[in-house]
Amino acid sequence: MGRHDIPALVAKARDGDARSVARLISLVENGDPQLPEVAATLAPYAGKSLIVGLTGSPGVGKSTTTNELVRELRRSGKRVGVLAVDPSSPFTGGAILGDRIRMQDHTTDPGVYIRSMSSRGQLGGLAAATPQAVRVLEGAGCEVILVETVGVGQAEVEIASLADTTLVLLAPGMGDAIQAVKAGVLEVADVFVINKADRPGADATYRDIQGMLGLGERGPGDWRPLVVRSTAVKSEGIDDIVAAIDKHHGWLDQSGRLQARRERRAAVEVEAIALGVLRARIGDLRSGTALSALAAAVAAGAIDPYAAADELIKGL
Amino acid sequence: MGRHDIPALVAKARDGDARSVARLISLVENGDPQLPEVAATLAPYAGKSLIVGLTGSPGVGKSTTTNELVRELRRSGKRVGVLAVDPSSPFTGGAILGDRIRMQDHTTDPGVYIRSMSSRGQLGGLAAATPQAVRVLEGAGCEVILVETVGVGQAEVEIASLADTTLVLLAPGMGDAIQAVKAGVLEVADVFVINKADRPGADATYRDIQGMLGLGERGPGDWRPLVVRSTAVKSEGIDDIVAAIDKHHGWLDQSGRLQARRERRAAVEVEAIALGVLRARIGDLRSGTALSALAAAVAAGAIDPYAAADELIKGL
Numbered sequence: 001m002g003r004h005d006i007p008a009l010v011a012k013a014r015d016g017d018a019r020s021v022a023r024l025i026s027l028v029e030n031g032d033p034q035l036p037e038v039a040a041t042l043a044p045y046a047g048k049s050l051i052v053g054l055t056g057s058p059g060v061g062k063s064t065t066t067n068e069l070v071r072e073l074r075r076s077g078k079r080v081g082v083l084a085v086d087p088s089s090p091f092t093g094g095a096i097l098g099d100r101i102r103m104q105d106h107t108t109d110p111g112v113y114i115r116s117m118s119s120r121g122q123l124g125g126l127a128a129a130t131p132q133a134v135r136v137l138e139g140a141g142c143e144v145i146l147v148e149t150v151g152v153g154q155a156e157v158e159i160a161s162l163a164d165t166t167l168v169l170l171a172p173g174m175g176d177a178i179q180a181v182k183a184g185v186l187e188v189a190d191v192f193v194i195n196k197a198d199r200p201g202a203d204a205t206y207r208d209i210q211g212m213l214g215l216g217e218r219g220p221g222d223w224r225p226l227v228v229r230s231t232a233v234k235s236e237g238i239d240d241i242v243a244a245i246d247k248h249h250g251w252l253d254q255s256g257r258l259q260a261r262r263e264r265r266a267a268v269e270v271e272a273i274a275l276g277v278l279r280a281r282i283g284d285l286r287s288g289t290a291l292s293a294l295a296a297a298v299a300a301g302a303i304d305p306y307a308a309a310d311e312l313i314k315g316l
Numbered sequence: 317m318g319r320h321d322i323p324a325l326v327a328k329a330r331d332g333d334a335r336s337v338a339r340l341i342s343l344v345e346n347g348d349p350q351l352p353e354v355a356a357t358l359a360p361y362a363g364k365s366l367i368v369g370l371t372g373s374p375g376v377g378k379s380t381t382t383n384e385l386v387r388e389l390r391r392s393g394k395r396v397g398v399l400a401v402d403p404s405s406p407f408t409g410g411a412i413l414g415d416r417i418r419m420q421d422h423t424t425d426p427g428v429y430i431r432s433m434s435s436r437g438q439l440g441g442l443a444a445a446t447p448q449a450v451r452v453l454e455g456a457g458c459e460v461i462l463v464e465t466v467g468v469g470q471a472e473v474e475i476a477s478l479a480d481t482t483l484v485l486l487a488p489g490m491g492d493a494i495q496a497v498k499a500g501v502l503e504v505a506d507v508f509v510i511n512k513a514d515r516p517g518a519d520a521t522y523r524d525i526q527g528m529l530g531l532g533e534r535g536p537g538d539w540r541p542l543v544v545r546s547t548a549v550k551s552e553g554i555d556d557i558v559a560a561i562d563k564h565h566g567w568l569d570q571s572g573r574l575q576a577r578r579e580r581r582a583a584v585e586v587e588a589i590a591l592g593v594l595r596a597r598i599g600d601l602r603s604g605t606a607l608s609a610l611a612a613a614v615a616a617g618a619i620d621p622y623a624a625a626d627e628l629i630k631g632l
Contacts, residue, residue, distance in 0.1 A: 002397065005500065025423065036620070036622035036623070038623065038625060039621055039622045039623075040620040043614075043617050043619060046614070046615065046616070047616065047617055061351050075488035082343060128560055131621070132621075135356065146345035148551070157381075157485075161422075194590055208415065231442075258617070262615040263608070263611045263614075263615045264611070265615070266610075266611040266612070266614035266615040267602070267608065267610075267622065268612035268622050269614065269621045270607065270610055270611060270614060270625050270628055271598055271601075271602075271628070272624075273622055273625035273630070274625040274629050275595060275598060275629045277593060277625055277626070277629060278591070278594045281593060282587055282590055285587075286587075291586065294582075294583075295579045295580070295583035295586060296579050296582070297578045298362070298585065298586060299575070299581070299582040300363065300577040301361065301362035302359070303359060304355035304356040304357055304358065304359035304584045305447070305586050305589055306351065306352035306356065306589055307352070308586040308589075309581075309586050309587075309589035309590040309593055310593075312587075313590050315591060
């Protein structure tokens with residue numbers, strides 16, 4: 001890879017050039033050495049988008065719901081970005097999600113940018129890469145950014161929870177409500193979406209979730225998660241989901257929590273980058289003489305490994 | 317936990333006091349603040365033991381083989397330490413492996429120390445904790461230390477590969493030979509042990525392994541892995557395993573590779589500790605004002621997260 005003209009790429013991305021957006025996200029995904037320059041160029045455009053996390057177990061209808069949300073948001077003229085984060089996906093990022101047939105509804109719409117994310121080169125993995133990709137989409141003028149993750153691992157739950165508003169999708173049956181509690185998903189949900197609401201058991205799932213919310217402890221000013229029902233394959237209830245997102249956004253804004261959430265998100269992001277940088281610096285030492293000399297001293301019993309680690313850190 | 321008198325504990329451990337050994341390993345496992353002092357006190361005793369890694373899929377007979385190896389090594393009067401590393405184990409370290417019935421053969425033998433390892437508090441997990449536990453056993457005068465890991469994850473393979481000599485156990489059938497290649501186990505094996513050699517298919521497994529070894533590229537001075545057969549439940553072939561370990565040890569010594577391996581092990585150890593220390597320092601910043609201020613600046617778009625991470629690192 002040659003050097004990229006980052007200011008030019010960002011300028012084109014801001015003009016809505018999908019190829020430039022794609023290239024910037026690829027830089028993020030590959031942990032490109034120019035990443036700090038990308039971040040610096042994008043910094044002024046931070047905080048303009050509404051970030052919506054969307055998570056849930058496989059099979060609850062995340063892709064279909066995302067697709068319908070995009071359609072609904074486009075109806076009101078908003079520019080929309082979608083990041084589909086799947087650590088287990090065999091995707092080598094860069095391609096639009098060609099296999100997600102319903103998503104193809106939007107591939108010819110210049111107001112929509114859809115991208116799958118993997119974590120190939122990025123130090124700190126998806127936890128570090130996703131916020132940077134969000135920044136690219138913010139820079140590209142997306143007013144709403146949907147971050148879709150498979151809510152199975154703690155990492156994906158954390159990624160979703162870094163959104164302004166986090167949707168947790170459930171489906172009737174499957175013991176999903178219980179699973180949600182186990183996975184720690186309950187704590188991060190701002191809105192529960194019971195999808196496939198036309199199926200038997202939807203009422204029971206609704207009651208389960210409401211029951212669990214009743215048990216949760218909340219302060220007087222705290223947000224009580226909303227529970228909405230949808231049947232995404234029939235395009236039903238999507239307006240209710242959007243209304244719930246709007247309602248939560250309004251509350252975030254009025255309560256001052258939006259700022260707090262974004263600062264928390266930035267703190268996590270900065271931490272992840274700092275750790276990645278330090279890990280890379282230590283890795284660089286492998287080829288140098290400092291670590292070899294320390295290792296030889298440790299192997300010989302002349303110094304203990306903790307003292308050696310201190311020496312190593314001093315040399316960073 | 318109160319403060320421990322580390323020099324006294326190490327002195328008692330050197331005298332063969334099993335309780336002191338147990339307490340020192342617990343400090344390691346829990347990531348005790350006194351760990352650097354433990355390491356410093358143990359440093360002079362480094363490099364005296366032969367470290368033997370033993371890995372393989374569940375069901376190949378690792379525990380039985382370990383037990384038999386202990387018996388064989390004890391026959392020649394050697395003090396033996398065993399670390400059973402199992403990240404998925406529900407063990408809360410500190411107990412001798414009471415449920416591993418055959419291991420109980422040795423619980424009354426003061427020349428044997430057996431311990432299961434989990435990675436509860438240790439920064440850097442088992443990759444950081446295991447070498448420290450090995451150091452405790454070295455300090456306690458164990459001449460041979462067996463580190464048994466379940467060879468399913470990359471981490472466990474890496475732990476095993478940090479030994480002086482790494483045994484990879486296979487059993488006939490199960491497609492183990494193929495699995496071994498997949499898991500990257502082939503590269504780390506110094507000795508292949510085909511256990512359950514009385515079962516049908518043992519010859520085929522032997523041929524498979526020899527065939528794969530024939531394909532591997534080796535320089536003229538490189539070690540060609542040995543392949544031995546055993547039936548540990550019948551105590552058969554254990555002497556062959558010990559002979560193979562001895563042969564490999566002799567080669568390591570004469571070729572100068574023993575020193576190289578130990579320095580590499582020390583380098584990995586120092587790196588892991590350094591990363592753990594840095595991660596902890598960054599974690600400490602969470603409660604401080606530096607990170608909050610940087611995060612607020614990032615959220616406001618006044619600074620990009622990479623520049624903020626640099627600031628954070630400068631403050632460490």
